[in-house]
Amino acid sequence: MLAAMSTPALRSSPQATAVSRERGDACPGTLRLHAADDGALARVRIPGGVLTVPQAEALGDAAERLGDGDLHLTSRGNVQLRGLAEACAGELAGLLDAAGLLPSHGHERVRNIVASPLSGLDGRGVLDVRPWLTALDTALCTSEAAQGLSGRFLFALDDGRGDVAGLDADVTVRATADGGAHLGLGAAGTALLVPVEEAARAALVAAETFLEAARESGARVWRIEELDLPADELLDPVGRRLTAEGIRHERRARETGRTDGPSPGALGTGLSVHVPLGRLTVRQWRELTDIADGELRLTPWRGVVLPTQGTPAEESLARLSATGLVTDPDSPWLRVGACIGSPGCAKSRADVRTDAAGALGAIEPHGLPLYWSGCERRCGHPRGDRVDVVAAPGGGYRLSTAVSGQEPRSTSMDDPARLATALAAITS
Structure with a gap:
């Protein structure tokens, strides 16, 4: 276990935007269910999105x-x-525990790790991040200090292609072409170059240093961006901790190249599908587990990557398409997202998923992606340029552009059937 170490007091900066949470982190897990309008909700952490077929089958049975x-x-x-009954909490925990999905009850909500889903499958990454993923998850689950992380703190393991490096994680480790790894914090413009074999341990050191900085600040914060200290300055105490742990490092300019997540279709020794609005029926899930060769990889873009061997990709994609999963890289579903909406959420003013599906034909091939929300909280909305479609009080929707470097443009829409007209008013 990496022991927590004290660091010199951190000075605040007028450039930082401090946040102090008034309440504790209520992020749901599998041992702490959330009460929703459609029943209790459990969030099962899947580090790197990687599930063995037996684990996937256990999740399907639970659903x-x-x-x-x-x-x-x-x-x-x-x-x-x-849609869970409160009384099933113990049964659910036992089922997931037996499947190996709860390696540590004290860490189950902090195992938030995204990883390049095509790593090792399509030959494009600098290295396969699987050893990092296994090592980081193990280190997290054996660190007493890490239990203090919030359920929102995020690690990203990027194989060098720049896909998950663009997800605004708190701690990002990115493989470099020269055989090293960049350790980046939040939106910091610089990184620490560390040896590949120490990358996972360095990521945990960074998270533990964040916890120490948060304690010293006296504020209750959940993410690195909420500290009253710029992420570039937080690299200094991280570096001191790395030195104390015997991990070599040096400052470097952080790599900024980005790529998108996997498109649907055949990709190297695997295939990729997109899940409309992120909702999978048990039938679709079982078709995925039947086709998968040993494991499934869930992506941060609400898709699934399947390593495959032997079965022709065309045959597998046809089977998955027949269940309603998206296998066409030009499908408009790739650019539409939504919160749970009514009736699952009491705060939602509309059944946004039904409205989004009904307006799918208005989505143009190369326009901005749309995210439908039942209220102004916009739960689950993506990062990056988009159009926010927010249900308005009294009915209808308010559309607003969210484009980097541009002033927002807004309009109202009284009926989802008028989506094309509303989009033309703010994007043309």
Whole structure:
């Protein structure tokens, strides 16, 4: 276990935006269920989105027997089970424990790790991040200090292609072409170059240093961006901790190249599908587990990557397409997202998922992605440029552009059938 070490007092900066949470972190897990309008909700952390086929089968059984019959993918490659009865909490925990999905009850909500889903499958990354993923998850689950992380703190392991490096994680480790790894914090413009074999341990050291900085600040914060200290300055105490742990490091300019997540279709020795609005029926889930060769990889873009051997990709993609999963890289579903909406959420003003599906034909091939929300909280909304479609009080929707470097443009829409007209008013 990495022991927590004291660091010199950190000075605040007028450039930082401090946040102090008034309440504790209520982020749901599998041992702490969340009460929703459609029943209790469990969020099962899946580090790197990687599930063995038996683990996936156990999740499918849980959704069918204990929940609403669907598996809901999150923007971190995790799985939510909805429609649960409060009385089933013990049974659910036992089922997941038996499947190896709860290696540490004290850490189950902090195992938030995204990883390049095509790593080792398509030959494009600098290295396969699987050893990092295994090492970081093990280190997290054996660190007493790490239990203090919030359920929102995020690690990203990027194989060098720049896909998960763009997800605004708190701690990002990115493989470099020269055989090293960049350790980046939040939106810091610089990184620490560390040896590849020490990358996972360095990531945990960074997280533990954040916890120490948060304690010294006296504020209750959940993410690195909430500290009253710029992420670039937090690299200094991280570096001192790395030195104390015997991990070599040096400052470097952080790599900024980005790529998108996997498109649907055949990709190297695997294939990729997109899940409309992140909702999988048990039938779709079982088709995925039947085709998968040993494991499934859930992506932060609400998709699934399947390593495959032997079966022709075209045949497998046809089977998955027949269940309603997206296998066409030009599908408009790739650019539409939504919160759970009504009736699952009491705060939602509309059944946004039904409205989003009904307006799918208005989505143009190369326009901005749309995210439908039942209220101004916009739960689960993606990072990056988009159009926010927010249900308005009294009915209808308010559309607003969110484009980096541009002033927002807004308009109202009284009926989802008028989506094309509303989009033209703010994007043309």
